[in-house]
Amino acid sequence: MEELNFDVVVVGGGPAGSSAAHMAAKSGCTVALIEKEKEIAQTVRTSGVTWISDIKKFGIPEECYNPIKKFSFCSPKNSVKISGEIAKAAVLDVRKTYRFLANRAKTSGSELFTSTNVTEVLKDNTGKCVGVIAKSDGKQIQFNSKVVIDASGFVSVIAKELGYVTQWKKFGAGAEFEVKTEKLEHDNWWLMVGQEYSPAGYAWIFPTSKDTARIGVGIGKPDSDVDPTVRLNELLEKKLGPIKDLGNIEKIEFHYGLIPNDGLSRKTVYDNLILVGDSAGQANPLVLEGIRYAIRFGEVAGQVTADAIKNGDTTEASLNPYEKEWKRAIESKINSAGKVQNRWVGLTDDEWDKELSIIEELTADEFLDFIRADFGVSKMVKLATHHPKMIVRQLFNMVKGT
Numbered sequence: 344m345e346e347l348n349f350d351v352v353v354v355g356g357g358p359a360g361s362s363a364a365h366m367a368a369k370s371g372c373t374v375a376l377i378e379k380e381k382e383i384a385q386t387v388r389t390s391g392v393t394w395i396s397d398i399k400k401f402g403i404p405e406e407c408y409n410p411i412k413k414f415s416f417c418s419p420k421n422s423v424k425i426s427g428e429i430a431k432a433a434v435l436d437v438r439k440t441y442r443f444l445a446n447r448a449k450t451s452g453s454e455l456f457t458s459t460n461v462t463e464v465l466k467d468n469t470g471k472c473v474g475v476i477a478k479s480d481g482k483q484i485q486f487n488s489k490v491v492i493d494a495s496g497f498v499s500v501i502a503k504e505l506g507y508v509t510q511w512k513k514f515g516a517g518a519e520f521e522v523k524t525e526k527l528e529h530d531n532w533w534l535m536v537g538q539e540y541s542p543a544g545y546a547w548i549f550p551t552s553k554d555t556a557r558i559g560v561g562i563g564k565p566d567s568d569v570d571p572t573v574r575l576n577e578l579l580e581k582k583l584g585p586i587k588d589l590g591n592i593e594k595i596e597f598h599y600g601l602i603p604n605d606g607l608s609r610k611t612v613y614d615n616l617i618l619v620g621d622s623a624g625q626a627n628p629l630v631l632e633g634i635r636y637a638i639r640f641g642e643v644a645g646q647v648t649a650d651a652i653k654n655g656d657t658t659e660a661s662l663n664p665y666e667k668e669w670k671r672a673i674e675s676k677i678n679s680a681g682k683v684q685n686r687w688v689g690l691t692d693d694e695w696d697k698e699l700s701i702i703e704e705l706t707a708d709e710f711l712d713f714i715r716a717d718f719g720v721s722k723m724v725k726l727a728t729h730h731p732k733m734i735v736r737q738l739f740n741m742v743k744g745t
């Protein structure tokens with residue numbers, strides 16, 4: 344078996360893995376970034392909605408996204424549209440963005456191994472992780488490393504193989520078609536709620552260009568046993584709600600994926616091992632949104648790993664600043680978002696019609712903070728105490744837990 348030595352092995356070439364590899368290599372480590380697919384983002388498993396402020400912070404170029412400034416929401420008997428003056432949200436070209444991130448990791452010095460499927464974890468005689476074994480083109484490669492970063496997404500191959508985690512119990516399943524449309528408001532997205540769209544989640548139309556969009560359905564598991572692919576095909580056949588206004592629809596590509604929704608239940612550092620991105624469960628549960636956290640905390644994971652390696656100590660205690668940092672940044676936001684999600688999952692169609700009337704009272708910025716689960720304490724207190732509309736104050740009191 345071929346044997347290779349690196350300071351850091353990153354498993355998974357998604358946004359978390361590429362960002363971790365970039366930062367570790369930039370900080371002087373030798374890094375292997377390992378991806379099982381033939382190319383980065385060969386299979387798209389995400390709708391790619393994110394926020395322009397984050398995109399700019401990460402240095403993602405403008406040609407990688409379609410800006411969005413209008414936010415439409417519809418329930419069976421209600422519909423609202425919140426319009427911002429400037430675009431603050433975006434739908435990513437997922438392949439371009441993920442390839443940009445992986446190329447950046449390469450430019451920083453990481454070695455990229457595609458078509459390389461990690462199948463085993465290497466352990467020392469105390470059971471600690473010291474590398475991985477992968478299959479590539481029919482041959483096996485042993486990658487020895489000081490730290491392994493598990494950025495393998497929903498499946499968490501490394502942490503699972505080590506017996507540190509089991510399969511996520513609560514998760515979202517999503518199916519979508521990338522489509523060409525006859526008529527499209529290219530800077531307006533649609534979220535569609537109520538039983539007919541999704542019995543535990545929502546459906547969406549996310550424009551990706553002047554005449555292309557992603558139409559999808561997300562369903563919470565185990566809350567509902569409805570198959571999102573079946574439901575999506577039904578919606579497209581019936582041309583329900585705003586789908587009918589798109590005119591003729593031509594399917595281009597099918598996407599399917601799973602996203603953890605178990606709150607922040609996982610420990611994410613062990614001796615010589617860090618979990619990041621979906622493997623760590625770092626996503627905003629309100630809208631199945633994890634890309635910006637995968638990139639942001641991927642970078643933190645890469646930096647903390649490089650610091651630990653420089654100090655010659657890669658124990659859990661030495662890697663712990665990573666877990667502290669990401670929990671400090673998002674723990675309370677994810678917990679607050681969980682409360683909104685619990686409320687939303689239980690709504691009947693009539694209640695959704697009323698919920699939209701509350702959402703309508705939000706300004707575009709308030710709506711975005713809400714949907715991004717950007718529930719900073721001071722912002723939340725302000726909305727819960729001073730918002731001119733009582734129903735909005737009540738909503739934010741619920742998020743605060745009062």
Ligand SMILES: Cc1cc2nc3c(=O)[nH]c(=O)nc-3n(C[C@H](O)[C@H](O)[C@H](O)COP(=O)(O)OP(=O)(O)OC[C@H]3O[C@@H](n4cnc5c(N)ncnc54)[C@H](O)[C@@H]3O)c2cc1C
Pocket residue numbers: 354355356357358359360377378379380384388389390391392393459460461462494495496497498500515516517518561599600601602619620621622626630631632633634635637
């Ligand atoms: C239907 C759906 C819609 C979504 N929509 C949005 C959205 O609009 N906005 C948003 O921000 N987030 C969205 N998300 C979530 C988002 O996609 C994830 O949070 C994000 O991709 C996490 O990045 P990651 O790098 O942790 O994992 P991933 O992107 O899943 O990357 C993991 C990588 O690891 C590779 N891998 C796995 N096993 C191995 C192995 N054994 N060996 C080598 N490589 C391996 C995989 O091939 C993959 O490339 C959505 C998710 C789903 C399912």
